Amino acid sequence: MKEKLKNRIRVESDIKKELEEIEKILKSDEPQDVKFRSVRAIFNELSEEIFEAKVNAMFESRTGLLSSSFGEEALAKEVEQAKRTGNKFCVTLMDIDFLKYINDNYGHVVGTKVIVEVARAIKEKVRKYDIVCRYGGDEFLIVFPNTDITKAKKIVGRIKSEIEQKVFEKKVKVTLSIGVVECCSDKRVTVEKILKKADKNLYEAKKIRTNVNLK
Numbered sequence: 001m002k003e004k005l006k007n008r009i010r011v012e013s014d015i016k017k018e019l020e021e022i023e024k025i026l027k028s029d030e031p032q033d034v035k036f037r038s039v040r041a042i043f044n045e046l047s048e049e050i051f052e053a054k055v056n057a058m059f060e061s062r063t064g065l066l067s068s069s070f071g072e073e074a075l076a077k078e079v080e081q082a083k084r085t086g087n088k089f090c091v092t093l094m095d096i097d098f099l100k101y102i103n104d105n106y107g108h109v110v111g112t113k114v115i116v117e118v119a120r121a122i123k124e125k126v127r128k129y130d131i132v133c134r135y136g137g138d139e140f141l142i143v144f145p146n147t148d149i150t151k152a153k154k155i156v157g158r159i160k161s162e163i164e165q166k167v168f169e170k171k172v173k174v175t176l177s178i179g180v181v182e183c184c185s186d187k188r189v190t191v192e193k194i195l196k197k198a199d200k201n202l203y204e205a206k207k208i209r210t211n212v213n214l215k
Helices: 002-027 032-058 068-085 099-106 108-125 149-165 191-207
Strands: 089-096 131-134 139-144 176-183
Touching: 002 032, 068 089, 068 131, 068 139, 068 191, 089 108, 089 149, 089 191, 099 108, 108 131, 108 139, 108 149, 139 149, 149 176, 176 191
Parallel strands: none
Antiparallel strands: 089 139, 089 176, 131 139
C-alpha cells in the first residue's frame, strides 16, 4: 500500500511538472510548429507514464496477481455477464492457515516465501481465463468463469494438495482453508453477497478443521 501511494505521488508530481513545462512552451516565442512538436512529445511521455502507473496499480507487486480492487471489479463484470448469459460461475476464497504464527515464529521472510509460493501454485493450476487476485495478507480470491462447483473444487483441490505436500524453509508446512461458492444468473446476486457467502464457507472450513468446504 505504501509503495502504491509513493508511486501515485510521484506520478502526480511528474504530471504537474510536465503541465508547467507545457505552459512555458505555449508562452514562449518559439514558432507554432516547434511548440506543437514539443507539446506532443510531452504528452506522449505523459501517456506512457500514466499507462505504467495504471498497470502498477492493477497488480500486486510481490505476487504479480491482480490487486483486490481490480479483482472485485473483475468479479462484478462476471456477475453482470452471468445475468445476461445465464452461465454459472464459481468464486473461491483461499486462506493460508496460521500465517501470523509463521511470521511470528519463523520470521516474515519465511512468511513472504509462503505467500509467493501459494500465488505461484495458484497461477500454475488455474486456467488462462480464470481471475486471481491477492485479496488480503493471507487470502486469495479466484473467479472461475463458466464453471460449476465440481470443476472449481477439483482445481482448488490440486492447489491445496501441492502446497500442503511442500516443505518450506525451516521445515515449515502449510495448510490452506478454502471456501467455494457456485453462482448463477439470479438477478439478486451481488458481489457483496457472493463474497460474504464465500467468506462464510471459508470460516466454516477453518472451524471444522477440514480445510475445505464441501457443502
